[in-house]
Amino acid sequence: MLQPPHSSLQVAAVPAQREPVRDRDQDAPWHTEAVCRRDEAGLFFAPSKEPTAARLSREEAAKRVCARCPVMVECREHALLQPEPYGVWGGLTAAERRVVLARRRRRDVELKKTARTTGRIAAAG
Numbered sequence: 001m002l003q004p005p006h007s008s009l010q011v012a013a014v015p016a017q018r019e020p021v022r023d024r025d026q027d028a029p030w031h032t033e034a035v036c037r038r039d040e041a042g043l044f045f046a047p048s049k050e051p052t053a054a055r056l057s058r059e060e061a062a063k064r065v066c067a068r069c070p071v072m073v074e075c076r077e078h079a080l081l082q083p084e085p086y087g088v089w090g091g092l093t094a095a096e097r098r099v100v101l102a103r104r105r106r107r108d109v110e111l112k113k114t115a116r117t118t119g120r121i122a123a124a125g
C-alpha cells in the first residue's frame with residue numbers, strides 16, 4: 001500500500017500489520033502534485049472510534065480538497081487498482097471505491113459474456 005499523498009495520515013485506522021510501504025510510488029508524478037501532501041487537518045483518514053456524524057463531515061471536507069486537486073483521476077485510479085482499503089482517495093471513500101470496483105467487476109463479466117456470445121454467432125455465421 002502506497003503512503004498516501006496526505007503525508008500526516010492518522011494511522012489509528014490502519015492496523016499495524018498493514019503499515020503503508022513508504023517508498024513505493026513516492027516519486028510518481030501525480031503524487032508530487034497532490035493538494036493533500038500536507039494533511040494538517042487529518043481529513044483523509046479516520047481516527048479510531050470516530051462518530052458517524054464526524055466521519056461524514058470529515059469525509060465531505062476531504063472530498064472538497066480532492067475536488068480541486070489536479071491529480072484526482074490518477075489518485076483515484078491508483079486507489080482502485082491497489083486497492084487502498086482505507087481513507088479518502090481521489091474523492092472517494094473506501095466504501096465508495098468498493099462500489100466502483102464491484103461495478104467494474106460486473107461490467108467485465110458482462111463484456112466477457114457478450115464477447116463469447118458474439119464469437120459463437122460469428123463462428124456459426
Ligand code: SF4
Pocket residue numbers: 005006034035036037044065066067069070071072073075076088089090091
Ligand atoms: S485527489 Fe484527494 S487524496 Fe488524491 S492526491 Fe488529490 S487531494 Fe489527495
